[in-house]
Amino acid sequence: MASVKELLKKSLYDLRKDDLKEFQWHLRNDYEFPASGLEGADVLDTVDKMVERETQEEAVKITVKILRKINQNQLAEELEKKHKEGKGAVDSKAVDVDYSEFSNTLKKLLKQDYERILDGNSETSRQRYLDDIYTDLYIVKNHTGGVVNEHEVRQIESNRTSAEDTSVMCNDIFKVQRDTGRQNRKVLTLGIAGVGKTVSVSKFILDWAEGKENQEIIFIFPLPFRELNLISGNRSLMGLINKKFFGSDKQLSSLPKEEGKVMFIFDGLDECRFSLSFENRERFTDVTEETTVDVIITNLIEKNMIPSALIWITSRPAAAHLIPRLHIDQVTEIRGFNDEQKKVYFTRNSDPDMSERIISHMKRSRSLYIMCHIPVFCWICLRVLQPLMMIQENQNKSPTTLTGMYIYFLLSQMKQMTDKYSKDLPQSFEDVVVKLGKLAFKQLQKGNLIFYEKDLKECGLDVRDGLVFSGLCTQMFQTEKPVSRRKVFSFVHLSVQEFLAALYVLFIYRNKKTNPFCLTLGDKLKRYFKKNSLVDLHKIAVENALQSKNGHLDLLLRFLMGLSQESNHNDLKDLLPSMKIKAEDMGQTAEYIKQTIKNEESSEKSINLFHCLNELNDDSLITEIQKYLNSDGLSAQDLSSVQWSALVFVLLMSEETQEMFEMQKYRRSDEAVILLLPVIRNTRRAL
Ligand SMILES: Nc1ncnc2c1ncn2[C@@H]1O[C@H](COP(=O)(O)OP(=O)(O)OP(=O)(O)O)[C@@H](O)[C@H]1O
DSSP: OOOHHHHHHHHHHTSOHHHHHHHHHHHHHHHOOOHHHHTTOOHHHHHHHHHHHSOHHHHHHHHHHHHHHTTOHHHHHHHHHHHHHHHHHHHHHGGGOOOHHHHHHHHHHHHHHHSEEEGGGOSSSOEEEHHHHOOOOEEEEOSOOOOOOSOHHHHHHHOOOOTTOEEOOGGGTTSBOTTTSOBOSEEEEEOOTTSSHHHHHHHHHHHHHTTSSOTTOSEEEEOOHHHHTTOOSOBOHHHHHIIIIITTTSOOOOOOOSTTSEEEEEOOGGGOOSOOOOSSOOOOOOSSSOBOHHHHHHHHHTTSSSTTOEEEEEEOGGGGGGSOGGGOSEEEEEEEOOHHHHHHHHHHHSOHHHHHHHHHHHHHSHHHHHHTTSHHHHHHHHHHHHHHHHSGGGGGGSOOSHHHHHHHHHHHHHHHHHHHHTTTOSSOHHHHHHHHHHHHHHHHHHTOOOEEHHHHHHTTOOHHHHHHTTTTEEEOOOOSSOSSOOOEEEESSHHHHHHHHHHHHHHHHHHHSOOTTOOSHHHHHHHHHOOOOHHHHHHHHHHHHHHOSSOTTHHHHHHHHHHHSGGGTGGGTTTSTTOOOOHHHHHHHHHHHHHHHHHOOOHHHHHHHHHHHHHTTOOHHHHHHHHHHHHSOOOGGGOOHHHHHHHHHHHHTOHHHHHEEOGGGTOOSHHHHHHTHHHHHHOSEEO
């Protein structure tokens, strides 16, 4: 095999005299080679100078680049090819490299990093051992893998267990699959906010690091998008790996080439703040050459770089489209806890008696029980219900609506914070909550779920307040060895962002009698001259929510209705003092919603509007349809469109229907099947 010097010599000998001169000119001007060293230099001198000053690898790269610049493309290609062949020969000799020392170092580091997690994503919550809290999740192989253009909570309500799902255990995702006999190489795991993607990835890593599972993998490199976002400038893949996992003492110089020995885990694609472009991009294969992070990630996913590697990407559904399906072998979906797993979760995190009481309380309000599919919501319920239920007389005070649950959560955070920081608080809790509400609302409108320091500042929040009030808004990224020191923030769960956003909308209305939804100049002028009533505010909020394609304002709307209820204001006196709510206003809003349901074609949107009526304590439509159901004389031909929507809502909220749905009871027509689709999707057995 020819040495690098030989290869360079051969390439430069093929240049004409003028070309050699131009080559040297580029060395001086583009790469700052001293002019004195190159004066009168022939081919051999030039090669010597280059190898003296640069590493062999660099000398080849520079030569290739200059040859291209002076239009000697063929020579450049030959040199690149021969150099790669040479490197390949060296690498293949290195197949037997002993990686065990590096692998053990990595396992030790990852065990330390992953054995404990911040339960509930919050800095005020305790660091807990992952193995103590971990409860199995229901994960299914999802063959559609399509873009889910729907609000996340709505998805969980209409997307539960169905007979055709094939479930898979988290640790088995990369093993040979029983149903296909094939091993997955590139997996995309989808799941709504707080459903347990990061926890699943952490469990996989911990079990590997502790030698329990997937031991045929030599290296697992977790590279969350949250951290990748913070890297500016160019890096090589090996540089990145060494900096993050091995430090400067001993550097890993190559990676195993055999199939499935190296794994990269990219958690949180939805948080990716750089663009990933998979089309018309040059192949990039060199793990030692520096480039931008997006080029490294796309080339790993496209298998141009380390084609034998296993790749695991996790994402909230709305960002799934960022990776073309042709690059993914298997899409899986974390559906959260099934009913059995909910029980296990509450028992593990409280005691059997408390768990029993919490579950029976939740079951009384179907919508809350459904939300418990989401582990982070279970965590919120535990924070709220456990202290309340410890005291007998409080039992009846426990919240039964979604809004009520979040109000208690907010109050429990307020109590914790004032107990902890009573003297040092730079401003009142109420002030900070309103500023957090502004941040929540502004970012929700833009569809942003993670924010930077500048976003906080724009809403008048000092970063230190963010930390103080981290029970609501948390600094998410603070690893021991940050690649960069830029801080990233998010709310503990998307629903907390939506709740605070709704609170902010009401706060603005109370203070200025305007609504913050208006954005255009015309709207602003109108709102300057016209003071809105509460009913106007509700109408605008309903309109905005209905216009959203992915339902990103649905939960905000539900909370807004709940927060507008006078009964909830006792608990919010400090935040919304002297807010007068008239019963007739609320009645008008309920009527407006009922009218809107009549004209609404989308069943998902109607279902959300029924949830809003529920928050307003208006169950007239539901009672009406229940009378029909009980009378046994349900002839579906007679149902109006509103009644159909009410029927779908009632069936969705029913525990029996979740187990089995007797469709023939209603109507055997194509139209009925379409109308009942959300119910059919939601049941284990449709007859
Ligand atoms: N399997 C589990 N067992 C016990 N608790 C869990 C589990 N999964 C999640 N949780 C709880 O829910 C919280 C949020 O989970 P996680 O961070 O994994 O969600 P995520 O799907 O990554 O959400 P996001 O999209 O918002 O990043 C955890 O901090 C933990 O309290």
